[in-house]
Amino acid sequence: MQVKIWYSLLFLFLTCSIAQAQNAEAFLRDDTLTLQNDKIALSYLWNGGALKAVQLLEKGTGNSFHFSTDQPGFLIDENVEQPISANLKVEENAASANIPAHTSATVETNFKNWKLRQIFRIFPETPAVAVELYYRGRVSWQKKHSKIVNPDGVEVEVETSETVSEAGRIGFLGIQGNHWSIKAVEFNDATDDNNNLVHEKSLIIYTKPIKLSGNVFIAEELPSGNRFFILKEAPLDKMQLAYPGHDITVQAGKLAIHGIGLEPEDINNEGWTRGYGYVIGAGGNSALKTLTAIKTYLKAKSPFNQDQGKMIMANTWGDRSRDERMNEKFVLQELEAGAKLGITHFQLDDGWQTGLSKNSGSEKGKLWRLWDKESWKPHPTRFPNGLEPVVQKARSLEIEPALWFHPSSGSSFKNWRQDAEILIDLYRRYDIKYFKMDGIEIQDKEADRNLRFLLDSVKVASGGEVFFNLDATAGRRTGFFYMNEYGNIFLENRYTDWGNYYPTRTLRNLWMLSKYIPPKNLQIEFLNKWRNSDKYAENDSLAPINYDFEYLFATSMMSQPLAWMELSSLPEEAFSVAPVVKKYKIVMNDIHAGTILPIGNMPTGFTWTGFQSIQEKTGYFLIFRENNAENNFKMETWLEGSKTVRISPLLHPGETFETTTGANGMLEFTVAEPNSYSLLSYKIIEN
Structure with missing residues (x-):
């Protein structure tokens, strides 16, 4: 059939003009869509709106990859459906609460019963282009996955077919040449159960298709050493919705990105439904250039200001008193001790609120999946004067107050509006800008969508001032590359009480993750080494008691340090580290301004x-x-x-x-x- 391409007057104008945000631009000329800035140019054959990747050019070096155009990038089912019409909208976007200034190109493609919207985002001085995908209408495709319960007790989807299905393909590159290698990097979160968080696999691309899981993929053309990378912006593999069992497939001449993140029933005519997206970036001709490019993109997409990145937070939960000591007197003591040590933020964890959670030390604690507004008022007995004395004391000591919060995850976050109102009220009433988000469960697309609504609403209402610490310790959550524009990641719970805190293991997790993730995106803990030495064997040379307290703090320096302890319970000798903390704060922002990468050997405790x-x-x-x-x-x-x-x-x-x-x-x-x-x-x- 003959494909009709419809443009409004605006779209016709845009095909001959350029929208530009600080040297980032997008334009359609001679049936070719070009997305570029000073670092990169990515071009697609328009093809009636069924875009086909043509070329990736790394500016400055002139390195380029030419792609065959026999297949479109997106394929929702095995049968290729031709578009009826398509349009393009290019916009210059000012910085907002959720995203820095950038240029976007929106391609909306109309099919018989449904629509596809692809938003390409180009950030200045960034050698990568991000692709967001949205769907609307009535769509059906054959499911090739089923649900199982994994060893962690989480219900996940797995592929039921050994063959490679093209259905649910969200991106495609027709790579040319016979000599390619591919590195797949797979990550784990749910750190209560996992302590090996990064897994790398490298192989040579051959004629038979190979399925690979992960969020980061680095393709290298072996004769030249030139590289490009794919970053899948989704939760971590098996935590994804409608997971097909892999994230990309590769074979000679083909690299396909899979995992739409949706079931057919998730898409309707009521509005646009967002699926998982991806990033294509130029990686230079060395590991340093590739890893720097990945980090550059991850920093560029995050709207954090300098103050939000300068965080040495204290949280008392690490001493396992839970909420049994949580009251006004105790918190004021903690703030005094925190100022003495040199922290910048103090977080009241679970127990500051009226509604006590199931993790409470009190028998009255039962709440978890559903909360009401009354639950999130200051506990009347523990804080009879409200939070005002705590906030005033913190500010007088130049410490930012922060709170623990558990959104109502029951029924797919259906109460997200209520939760947003609670957080916005706390922000407006007390000027509290930092919230730890715990207990998140993303079991279906409605939960995914409502959680994003919640986070977006609070960010917008606060003008971007609210910053979230997203807990990654358990459950089905956002991982390291999805919804990471909202704050940083609370990485792990480790306790001397259970003998599972080892400084070298925490250092190892940071060391491994820092290769691919800006460490300023991670909260890394250090604990009170004087507690529970009897929980470790006398001959255990890696036990916390065998390290100086200053060394424990140093293991977190390249991240956002988290004092996971009751500060007022520290012995006096602990505060001798205060001059070190003070000196560190002077250079902290400059350290994070650079690209941080691991060197030396992987930490073992002996290297x-x-x-x-x-x-x-x-x-x-x-x-x-x-x-x-x-x-x-x-x-x-x-x-x-x-x-x-x-x-x-x-x-x-x-x-x-x-x-x-x-x-x-x-x-x-x-x-x-x-x-x-x-x-x-x-x-x-x-x-």
């Missing part, structure tokens, strides 16, 4: 490990000598070889010195004692 924060000519090293006998260690860094570097100690005894990097940026570091660390700044000296 040398660390991180590097990379800016153009400057940066930082955070080096850990774990429990080993070597005073010096040669470590590959992300610097180039044969560079003269001036290194200055910040939190480390010693003098500034100059040295020259060896092959692969090799540098020798010195840390005098086992279980010690060094924070250093560096500057590349031009020869």
Whole structure:
């Protein structure tokens, strides 16, 4: 059939014009849609609205990938359905509460009974283009997955067919050439049960299709070493809705992105339903360039201001008193101790509210999935004067108050409006801007949609000032790459009470995640090492008691540190770390301004490990000598070889010195004692 393409006067105008936001632009000319900025150009054959990827160009280097155009990117069913009409709208979007300034290109494609809306978002100075997908109408496709209950007790979908189905394909690249490798990176959350959070798999693309799971995929053209990446913006594989059992398929000439995140019944004529999206980015010709590009996108899409990224938070729950000590007197004591230590934020966890949860130490605690407005008033006995004294005290000590909150997850967050009103009222009444969101369960698309409505409403009402700590410890939640524009991630619950807090394991989780996720997106805990030493074996050299308290704080420095403890219960010697905290706060924002990547060996408790924060000519090293006998260690860094570097100690005894990097940026570091660390700044000296 002949495809009709309809444009309104606005769309006709836009085909000849450009919408631009700080060098990001999109335009349609000669049947080719181009999305570009100073770093990247991604082009599609218009094809009546059934877009086909044509080329990915990395500007500056001139590296480009040309894609065959035999198939459209999107395919909802095995049978290719031709569009009836399509239109394009290009907009320059000012910064808002939920997203920074950018250019968007919206392609709306009309089929017989349904519509597809693809929104391409181009951020300035970012070598990537994000694609959001929305659906409307009546759609049907053959299901090839069924539901099971996994070992964690979570109901998930799994693929029932061994063959590769093209149904539910959300993106397609016709990669050309016979020599490609692909790296798939799979992640775990639900950290109450998982302590191995990153899994990498690399393989050579061959003629037979291969199914891969994950959120990050790096494709490398082997003759040239040039790379591009795919980032799937969805929860973590089996936590996804309508999960087909994999996220991409690859074979010679084809890379397809799968997992629409919807069932047919989720789509109707009442409005647009959002599914899972993805990002295509240029990755240069090295691991450093690829990982920097991924981090650049993840930072670019987040509307956080500098103050929101400068967070050393304290939360008392780590000492396992639960809410039994939660009252005005106790919190005021905690704030005094927090100011003495140097924290920036103090969070009242579960128990500040009238309605007590099932995690309460009180027998009256029963609430979890459903709450009412009365539940979220300050507890009348514990806080007889309301929260005003707490907030006033916190502000007088230059500490931001924060609260724990459990949205009503029952019935797919049907009470999201009520929850939004509660949070907005707390923000307006007390100027509280930080909320830990716990107990989230996304069991169906309605829950997914309503949770986003809740978060959006609060962000908009507060002008972007409210910042969420999204708990990733249990349940079916958002993961690391989905809804991550709303705040940071509360990564894990570890307790000395149960003997499951080991500093090296927490450091290991941060080390592994930091390769792909900006560490400022993660809250990493450190605990009171003096508690529960009897819960660990006497000969356990990795037990917390065997480390200096300063070392425990250092394990969280590259993230958003979380003092997971009752501060007023610390011994006096703990507060000797206060000068270190003070010095760290001076450089904290600058550390996070760089691209932070792991260096050295994976932490085990017995090796040398660390991180590097990379800016153009400057940066930082955070080096850990774990429990080993070597005073010096040669470590590959992300610097180039044969560079003269001036290194200055910040939190480390010693003098500034100059040295020259060896092959692969090799540098020798010195840390005098086992279980010690060094924070250093560096500057590349031009020869």
